[in-house]
Amino acid sequence: xxxxxxxxxxYLFLFLMAATIFIPLYVSILxxxxxxxxxxxxxxxxxxxxxxxxxxxxxxxxxFWLYLWNSVIYAVGTTFFVLLFSSMTAFVFAHxxxxxxxxxYNYFLLGLLFPFATAILPLFLRVRDFGLLGTSxxxxxxxxxxxxxxxxxxxxxxFKQMPNExxxxxxxxxxxYTQFYFRxxxxxxxxxxxxxxxxxxxxxxxNYLLPLIMINNESLYSWPMGIMVFRGEYFTDWSKxxxxxxxxxxxxxxxxLILQKYIIAGLTGGAVKE
Amino acid sequence: xxxxxxxxxxxxxxxxxxxxxxALTVFTLFVVLPIGEAxxxxxxxxxxxxxxxxxxxxxNYSYLFKNRVFIxxxxxxxxxxxxxxxxxxxxxxxxxxxxxxxxxxxxxxxTIFFLPYILAEIVTGLIWAYIYDGNYGLVASIWGFLGxxxxxxxxxxxxxxxxxxxxxxxxxxxxxxxxxxxGLQAISKEVLEAAKVDGAGPxxxxxxxxxxxxxxxxxxxxxxxxxxxxxxxxxxxPLTGGGPSNVTHSMVxxxxxxxxxxxxxxxxxxxxxxIFLICFLIAITYQKTLMKDD
Numbered sequence: 001x002x003x004x005x006x007x008x009x010x011y012l013f014l015f016l017m018a019a020t021i022f023i024p025l026y027v028s029i030l031x032x033x034x035x036x037x038x039x040x041x042x043x044x045x046x047x048x049x050x051x052x053x054x055x056x057x058x059x060x061x062x063x064f065w066l067y068l069w070n071s072v073i074y075a076v077g078t079t080f081f082v083l084l085f086s087s088m089t090a091f092v093f094a095h096x097x098x099x100x101x102x103x104x105y106n107y108f109l110l111g112l113l114f115p116f117a118t119a120i121l122p123l124f125l126r127v128r129d130f131g132l133l134g135t136s137x138x139x140x141x142x143x144x145x146x147x148x149x150x151x152x153x154x155x156x157x158x159f160k161q162m163p164n165e166x167x168x169x170x171x172x173x174x175x176x177y178t179q180f181y182f183r184x185x186x187x188x189x190x191x192x193x194x195x196x197x198x199x200x201x202x203x204x205x206x207n208y209l210l211p212l213i214m215i216n217n218e219s220l221y222s223w224p225m226g227i228m229v230f231r232g233e234y235f236t237d238w239s240k241x242x243x244x245x246x247x248x249x250x251x252x253x254x255x256x257l258i259l260q261k262y263i264i265a266g267l268t269g270g271a272v273k274e
Numbered sequence: 275x276x277x278x279x280x281x282x283x284x285x286x287x288x289x290x291x292x293x294x295x296x297a298l299t300v301f302t303l304f305v306v307l308p309i310g311e312a313x314x315x316x317x318x319x320x321x322x323x324x325x326x327x328x329x330x331x332x333x334n335y336s337y338l339f340k341n342r343v344f345i346x347x348x349x350x351x352x353x354x355x356x357x358x359x360x361x362x363x364x365x366x367x368x369x370x371x372x373x374x375x376x377x378x379x380x381x382x383x384x385t386i387f388f389l390p391y392i393l394a395e396i397v398t399g400l401i402w403a404y405i406y407d408g409n410y411g412l413v414a415s416i417w418g419f420l421g422x423x424x425x426x427x428x429x430x431x432x433x434x435x436x437x438x439x440x441x442x443x444x445x446x447x448x449x450x451x452x453x454x455x456x457g458l459q460a461i462s463k464e465v466l467e468a469a470k471v472d473g474a475g476p477x478x479x480x481x482x483x484x485x486x487x488x489x490x491x492x493x494x495x496x497x498x499x500x501x502x503x504x505x506x507x508x509x510x511x512p513l514t515g516g517g518p519s520n521v522t523h524s525m526v527x528x529x530x531x532x533x534x535x536x537x538x539x540x541x542x543x544x545x546x547x548x549i550f551l552i553c554f555l556i557a558i559t560y561q562k563t564l565m566k567d568d
Contacts, residue, residue: 006476010372011379013372014369014372014373014379014383017369017383017387018382018383018386018387020444021386021387021389021390021444021448022386022389023412024401024402024405024412024444025389025390025401027404027405027412028401028404031404036410039410039411040409040410040414040415040418041415043411043412043415043416044412044415081300084296085296085297085300086297088292088293088294088296088297089293089294089297089298091293092289092290092293092294096286096289096290098286098290104294104298107301107306108297108301111301111305111306113501113553113554113557114305114306114309114550115501115504115505115546115549115550115553116505117505117507117525117526117529117546117549118308118309118312118546118547118549118550119304119305119308119309119312119546120529120534120546121312121315121322121533121534121539121542121543121546122307122308122309122311122312122315122543123304123308124322124534125311125322125539126303126304126307126308126311141300141304142304144300144304145300145301145303145304145305146304146305148297148300148301148305149301149305152297176285176289177285177286177289177293178289178292181293202392205394206393206394206395206396206508208394208395208396208507208508208511209507209508209526209530212530213534224394224396224397224508227396227397227400228396228511228512231400231403231512236407236409236410238404238407238410238411241400241404242401242404245397245400245401248394248397249393249397252392252393252394252397253389253392255392256389256392257385260385263392264388264452264456
């Protein structure tokens with residue numbers, strides 16, 4: 001009897017929480033189909049008339065696609081180099097004994113304590129002095145640099161757990177480190193490659209501060225910058241803004257539902273395993 | 275067939291060079307050096323062109339700590355930390371304890387609670403800017419339904435920060451819950467079975483067994499949460515952009531508006547250094563005291 005009351009209250013609490021979390025998303029997605037007037041009178045209900053104009057006007061806008069494409073370039077470029085550089089570095093930390101191994105590993109770990117904001121002004125100057133302003137590298141290079149630390153930790157942890165016997169056997173057979181890295185380490189590391197990719201992709205995809213500092217040329221805007229410009233243009237024309245928001249929100253949710261396993265492994269794995 | 279010793283050594287060192295150089299170069303150029311440069315620039319008045327020449331000593335810093343808006347932004351950052359530690363994390367722990375076991379609907383709740391975390395901060399901010407809008411937003415509809423005049427929460431000096439805190443709770447509560455769930459699921463079944471056999475109820479088990487085992491995870495999530503709170507930027511921009519009357523700045527939005535936008539490279543760097551020092555001090559004290567056993 002006591003237990004069932006407890007269960008009842010627990011579910012009541014969980015459902016209230018779920019509603020609080022879900023309602024803002026729900027009203028935003030529906031809001032794009034309503035007129036501004038209806039937003040005021042009918043915020044929670046279904047639209048009286050499904051109005052697709054807001055969505056269509058955004059979807060036929062070239063800028064929308066340009067900003068998305070730019071963000072794809074930033075995300076894919078960053079992820080490719082983070083995977084390559086950090087797995088190579090972690091491979092050395094995990095398998096090659098040399099003086100300074102521990103020291104260099106700690107050097108990269110220290111980077112995790114460096115707040116990105118502290119570096120932005122000098123970063124901007126460096127990118128400018130390298131002549132990279134106005135190119136995608138202005139966003140990609142700093143993102144790679146700041147993504148390395150955490151990726152190296154995750155890779156090193158994974159490589160260390162791989163059975164040493166494979167490595168010893170291959171080495172006796174005259175396999176070089178480089179061959180071993182490409183022939184054994186990488187193919188056996190798909191779970192961790194997926195995890196690091198997902199973390200890096202989403203980090204880059206959602207990043208606002210860095211492109212905001214680095215990019216002043218509209219043709220290179222990332223989508224978060226684009227959506228803020230859109231907001232500036234339409235200000236309180238919320239049905240248009242909510243349509244834009246939904247168009248970027250739905251792919252993120254789908255991406256998450258498909259790759260949930262890797263996302264959660266990546267986000268919690270580093271925290272739980274020590 | 276074994277390679278001669280010399281070849282092996284050569285191969286080892288060429289591997290080291292080839293494998294380490296790319297990451298080391300990028301990391302040093304774009305992470306480590308900029309932090310050092312920020313410290314150096316912070317002693318100059320400089321617009322970023324030519325070499326920094328106008329040395330001003332600690333003037334940027336002394337101005338900063340006399341500046342009302344900066345002090346306010348520092349306070350806001352600490353309010354955000356307080357909210358995270360005393361409201362968000364306990365809530366996340368409570369929910370994690372409820373749905374870490376395979377109860378009915380656990381997966382459903384987990385997914386819903388985690389959803390806000392995967393949205394971009396900018397999108398989160400825009401959604402809530404709509405919710406809070408005094409003319410068209412959800413809050414306005416609810417107030418209207420009750421027959422009252424809706425507040426403009428983001429435009430009200432007394433309410434704007436609270437409005438932001440609510441959004442932060444909404445967005446980040448799920449990730450901490452997930453971290454706790456992962457920690458709880460790693461607790462060995464035997465321990466929990468033993469407790470059950472000894473007649474421990476759910477509250478006793480949670481308080482005496484689960485939470486103590488989870489402590490290292492909790493300490494880590496507190497740490498992540500503090501460092502994250504100190505660097506808050508994206509989410510504030512679409513909500514208030516630091517307004518109204520500059521009362522909702524975080525240190526990073528302050529750095530953006532008063533350093534980057536005004537091209538004050540020396541002054542902006544000083545703000546960056548303060549952020550760095552606070553993060554660093556917290557990290558060091560934390561590791562020396564609370565996390566020394568982990």
